Amino acid sequence: KAGVTQTPRYLIKTRGQQVTLSCSPISGHRSVSWYQQTPGQGLQFLFEYFSETQRNKGNFPGRFSGRQFSNSRSEMNVSTLELGDSALYLCASSRGTGATYGYTFGSGTRLTVV
């Protein structure tokens, strides 16, 4: 079966612009979570969506937002990009929400802000 698909794989944006990243979960998975990975801060949780509702949110400024559609696909948006937003953004999908459910990651979107 198809895995978690993230698009685009690479992205270059200019400081001050905004960007939208997409994540298509495994068929039947209703939960999507997003993580930011940087060399300095490591892997940090951004937010989790389940059935179109945000369930958890990490400690990120309001410039970072997300949403989930009725087909479980999710998008995250970063407005007014800063150089420090350069990172690998990973999403993961799960059938449900809660620690008993397995988790599958995508290959990420590499965002470079110049």
Next chain:
Amino acid sequence: AQTVTQSQPEMSVQEAETVTLSCTYDTSESDYYLFWYKQPPSRQMILVIRQEAYKQQNATENRFSVNFQKAAKSFSLKISDSQLGDAAMYFCAYRSINAGNMLTFGGGTRLMVKP
């Protein structure tokens, strides 16, 4: 809040040998899940092994096993018969039973395998 610490930024092992990666965590919860993930250059995080805190028995998956010491809050990963394909970043992660699908990751350990 929970924290996860991996004290070894880099480790090296000879092919076919055994290596142990360390992980400690801090939590006030009594029930939780612990994971080891592997991230190869392809960037995708791959689940290596999972441990439920309420289980005293250490988890094992083929060449991978853990040493879970709940009182010491320690969760190390042992890789036996190391293979070149094991070379990757390894992340230890904590998941609360009360925080949905949120994972708290350690800083990672880069494992190099020498032929």
